[in-house]
Amino acid sequence: MRIYKNLGQALRGLRLNRGNTILMTLGVMIGIASLTVIVAIGDGIKIKVLSRIANMGFGPESFSVIAGAGKMFFSRSKNTTSMSLEDTEDLLALPTVRLVVPRQRKRMQVINKKEFTNTRIYGVTPDWQLARGWKMEDGEFLSDSDLDRRKRVIVLGATPARKLFKSNEPIGKMVRLQNNYYRVIGLLEEKGMTESGYDPDDRALIPLTTSMSRLTHQTYLHSIKVVALDSSQVPETMEAVRQILRRNHNLSALADDDFRFITPEGIMLWVTESEQALNRMLILISTVSLLVGGIVIMNILLVSIRERVREIGIRRCFGARRSDITFQFLFESVLVSLLGGLMGVGLGLAMSFALKRFDILPTHITVEPFILAFMFCSLIGLIFGIHPARKAAFLSPEESIRSQ
Amino acid sequence: MNLIEMNSICKSYRNIGFETKVLKDVTLHIKEGDYVSIIGPSGAGKSTLMAIMGCLAQPTSGEYILDYEEVGKLNDRKLSRVRNEKIGFVFQAFHLLPGVTALENVILPFVYAKNPPSNIKERARELLAKVGLEHRLHHTPGQLSGGEQQRVTIARSLVNDPRIILADEPTGNLDSKNGVETMKTFDNLIKEGKTIVLITHDSEVAKHAGRIISILDGQIAADSNVNYEEQARSL
Numbered sequence: 001m002r003i004y005k006n007l008g009q010a011l012r013g014l015r016l017n018r019g020n021t022i023l024m025t026l027g028v029m030i031g032i033a034s035l036t037v038i039v040a041i042g043d044g045i046k047i048k049v050l051s052r053i054a055n056m057g058f059g060p061e062s063f064s065v066i067a068g069a070g071k072m073f074f075s076r077s078k079n080t081t082s083m084s085l086e087d088t089e090d091l092l093a094l095p096t097v098r099l100v101v102p103r104q105r106k107r108m109q110v111i112n113k114k115e116f117t118n119t120r121i122y123g124v125t126p127d128w129q130l131a132r133g134w135k136m137e138d139g140e141f142l143s144d145s146d147l148d149r150r151k152r153v154i155v156l157g158a159t160p161a162r163k164l165f166k167s168n169e170p171i172g173k174m175v176r177l178q179n180n181y182y183r184v185i186g187l188l189e190e191k192g193m194t195e196s197g198y199d200p201d202d203r204a205l206i207p208l209t210t211s212m213s214r215l216t217h218q219t220y221l222h223s224i225k226v227v228a229l230d231s232s233q234v235p236e237t238m239e240a241v242r243q244i245l246r247r248n249h250n251l252s253a254l255a256d257d258d259f260r261f262i263t264p265e266g267i268m269l270w271v272t273e274s275e276q277a278l279n280r281m282l283i284l285i286s287t288v289s290l291l292v293g294g295i296v297i298m299n300i301l302l303v304s305i306r307e308r309v310r311e312i313g314i315r316r317c318f319g320a321r322r323s324d325i326t327f328q329f330l331f332e333s334v335l336v337s338l339l340g341g342l343m344g345v346g347l348g349l350a351m352s353f354a355l356k357r358f359d360i361l362p363t364h365i366t367v368e369p370f371i372l373a374f375m376f377c378s379l380i381g382l383i384f385g386i387h388p389a390r391k392a393a394f395l396s397p398e399e400s401i402r403s404q
Numbered sequence: 405m406n407l408i409e410m411n412s413i414c415k416s417y418r419n420i421g422f423e424t425k426v427l428k429d430v431t432l433h434i435k436e437g438d439y440v441s442i443i444g445p446s447g448a449g450k451s452t453l454m455a456i457m458g459c460l461a462q463p464t465s466g467e468y469i470l471d472y473e474e475v476g477k478l479n480d481r482k483l484s485r486v487r488n489e490k491i492g493f494v495f496q497a498f499h500l501l502p503g504v505t506a507l508e509n510v511i512l513p514f515v516y517a518k519n520p521p522s523n524i525k526e527r528a529r530e531l532l533a534k535v536g537l538e539h540r541l542h543h544t545p546g547q548l549s550g551g552e553q554q555r556v557t558i559a560r561s562l563v564n565d566p567r568i569i570l571a572d573e574p575t576g577n578l579d580s581k582n583g584v585e586t587m588k589t590f591d592n593l594i595k596e597g598k599t600i601v602l603i604t605h606d607s608e609v610a611k612h613a614g615r616i617i618s619i620l621d622g623q624i625a626a627d628s629n630v631n632y633e634e635q636a637r638s639l
């Protein structure tokens with residue numbers, strides 16, 4: 001086949017013009033390497049964000065309803081008093097809801113004799129542990145009887161436990177909140193600080209009833225955590241929750257919600273928005289570097305053709321058609337791009353591994369960027385090779401044979 | 405019948421608005437098996453005439469019939485095929501592909517041949533042996549002497565068994581010994597029935613041919629048979 005012969009001639013051309021071949025390969029290699037590294041970094045960051053969200057206690061089937069209008073963690077109104085235990089009961093009656101955990105929250109001092117620390121105190125129901133899936137390090141979690149009898153018991157997170165008791169055994173000891181003493185009945189397993197500096201272990205839990213009667217002296221809730229039966233039911237559950245709460249809170253059709261949702265998707269959106277902007281910038285950079293690679297190929301091929309005018313003339317004298325010359329140079333450009341692409345992928349892989357290994361940036365290596373890189377490579381070879389190839393083919397054989 | 409038939413060929417080049425007439429109304433017929441020298445001073449239009457004869461350039465006007473085919477009417481595909489099958493080029497500057505072995509250089513016309521024989525390497529080897537280069541098959545042009553390079557060129561021109569050999573100053577870059585060798589090779593080719601058109605400015609070299617055409621200022625100044633008996637036929 002004629003085309004295979006052209007391919008063979010292209011291979012020979014690349015071998016004979018090593019210098020140019022290496023330069024062209026480098027151009028593509030750097031473009032592809034940066035492309036793959038950037039995609040690996042982007043994926044790595046995304047995975048880290050996802051695990052961070054998982055650490056925050058959100059399974060894909062759960063979401064929180066926080067009292068007060070606003071968005072995500074930012075409230076527009078203070079001291080919204082409309083969310084109550086009745087809401088909780090109505091929400092639990094929804095068919096797609098598995099668990100409902102009402103919560104009160106207050107930041108205050110916890111005191112153990114001379115040691116004290118400031119932490120978040122949550123008044124919760126025993127279902128909290130199920131909803132969060134948080135294991136115990138030691139002791140027991142709050143029970144239904146603790147709730148019913150408004151017992152003064154407390155479960156400590158790892159951070160306040162360490163601050164209050166150092167290396168001593170906290171279970172069974174008494175700690176003071178305001179003027180009441182609470183017996184420590186359990187210790188939560190340590191989760192560790194997240195990337196963003198949020199410490200999930202900096203908390204203490206008491207029964208919701210105790211919190212209402214002895215701590216906040218209020219009956220309204222800070223938030224309700226809702227766990228749906230299945231993650232696919234989250235959107236419809238959220239809508240149902242919204243209807244119930246709006247009705248319970250007597251909101252007119254025109255009024256805004258006096259509560260807000262925090263969903264895993266919502267958090268992810270919030271966290272990744274800035275990262276997406278970063279991604280977009282990085283993609284732009286890698287596109288530019290690919291483009292530069294392509295232009296490098298084109299320019300070097302154009303120079304190479306000027307150097308090889310005689311060769312083209314000789315080939316034409318002995319029967320090469322214009323199409324033969326076009327294909328030969330096109331093959332050279334595509335082969336160089338693929339070779340550069342292959343090396344670029346290798347370099348990109350090495351760089352991704354290095355970034356991860358030395359903890360510079362999180363990277364995650366997937367197949368897609370490699371397929372993408374190869375598609376880009378052949379495309380770049382074709383697009384940027386066509387002009388030089390046509391130029392070579394349309395040289396006059398008479399003039400090119402005479403050129404020195 | 406005439407293998408090469410040129411009727412009123414004109415060729416002009418346009419260069420920044422200037423029109424240079426290189427060939428002016430050249431009419432030339434060459435029979436199969438002829439050994440023709442084209443002689444003339446540099447700038448007379450010899451090389452342009454050869455380019456047109458070798459289908460490397462198209463005439464500005466006039467008619468060129470090569471082996472019953474009017475070249476002016478052929479497209480690039482067919483022209484390439486004519487160059488590939490009917491013509492073998494031998495150049496003053498050899499024009500071998502640099503960095504490519506003698507054997508591969510000789511094979512080049514096969515790369516672009518429509519139906520290359522299956523034993524191309526064998527054929528190329530035979531031809532290189534015929535010009536006395538069987539020990540230089542895998543040498544690149546840079547490793548060969550001028551005379552050896554010219555012999556590779558001749559082997560390459562013969563590989564597709566063309567009917568016409570077009571040689572542009574084949575002895576121009578050679579010493580006298582190699583020049584004589586080259587001319588001997590051409591003498592042998594004529595005996596094998598090839599048609600040879602030899603372009604030169606050396607009248608001694610030209611005398612090897614049976615017919616000498618001299619070109620002056622783009623026109624045929626003289627066309628004479630070296631054979632005295634037929635000299636009267638000159639135009």
